[in-house]
Amino acid sequence: MRQILQNTIPYDVGNPRALPGIQPTTLEDWLHQDEAFSGQMQRREELLRDHRDDVLALDPQAEPAAQELLDMVLARVYPSAAEAVVRPDGATVLIDSSQPLDTLCKLVQEDFCILQKLGEEHVLTGAILCFPASWRLSEKFMRPLVDIHVPVQSYDANIAKRVQRLFDGIQPGRPLWRFNALWYEDSELFQPRSAHARREIPDRRENSFLRSERQTLLRLPETNAVVFSIHTYVLAAHAVAEMENPA
Template sequence: MEAILQTRLGELPPGYGRLPGTGPLDMARWLMVDDAYAAQMAERERLLRDHRGEVVAMEPGREAVAAEALRMVLAHLGEREEWAEEAGRVTCPDGRRVTVDEADPLGTLGRLIAEDICLLEARDGAQVLVGAVLCFPSRWVLAEKIGRPMLRIHAPVPGYGEALNARVERMMGALRPGVGLWRANGHFHSDPMLFYPRPEVAKKEWEAEARYFRSERQALIRMPETGATLFSIHTTVVEASALTEAQRARVTG
């Protein structure tokens, strides 16, 4: 399969390289349309058609959370010139027309935007993953994470322990509707494939330098009705040679 690449990496946040490294989110620039949008959406359509059970999951009884996420995204798209909605159908930036299926909010989200969407709820003092449409996982498997709290989800991640988790939980607990946060991560990869699931038991080798660089632009937004947290992930994969000198200094420093 041909690699789907952007031509440039784009903006890195001031806190890049630190954990959690978040900054204020400009809501007008929440969802991304870049030069890989059409190709990424074609891949999302394929994954939702052929691998639905691997890329969509929701805990029973969390339908209201997923429905609110869809309404929030549709409201945002209504303010953007790249999308147009009429009579329950959305014309996307690549020309596809997507029917809004309220009975399948996560699947609809997966067809509208390039971002993956994870939904988290506070439960027993921890943020728990209760639903997601995750077409572009990077070294993790959705089925292993659904219903798990943040600390358990990040158990395989080097350096993510109880102290950092406590900071992340406090940060997420303090989120207020209308005021989001964003951050970004990045790693060199030999494999540019967007759908890159790996089970927890698999050995994960992080490369100091490789042909490609993969980055996730992540946003955290409190949803006002259910109080759940919407966590969006926009994935960029570029040739490592496309990094500017300033970007390379930051991602390798």
């Protein structure tokens, strides 16, 4: 049976920051790989094959940014790659520059959203989103930041302005990160949900799995697009208890 759940989370989910909750990080800590790598990569490839229209979208104007992102991931994770790479789980992935998001989907555990400044706001112009946490790519594609965060209750006009200023100020080589943490009834990684079918947020006593996204923001130096990456951690309740109460 393949492993899709992690046993630990490499940060303290018990100490969330107020929105937007941003902290500085480094390029060396941009992408993560954990014990669920093989199982999650298999799930990603299944979703790309069986639900392609639900997990991938790319506007033509975002194609140079997607290619730049692919080149950056290859340089950091697979620096010796030429026409193909061999992943840590032994799988061989062909590098297809004509389909940069497809290739990215098969290389790392992170999902990626590409946001470009169009007018006064950053707009979601491309994404490979295999593990959505209660939202649908089709509803957010080609929409600005404010619309992307609807209907998040805590994302009000003041937060929206702060986040837009934050996006404007992101510098190449100086990524930022934040995290969230929510309880879910099941461990499924693919959790699309329409904005019109809001999810009730129950307490942990009624749910068995903690889902946390490590989200990073990175400015691409050539195309100037902002990349929002998401590494999804899902832990069973007993693993969370072991983290909170180590022996």
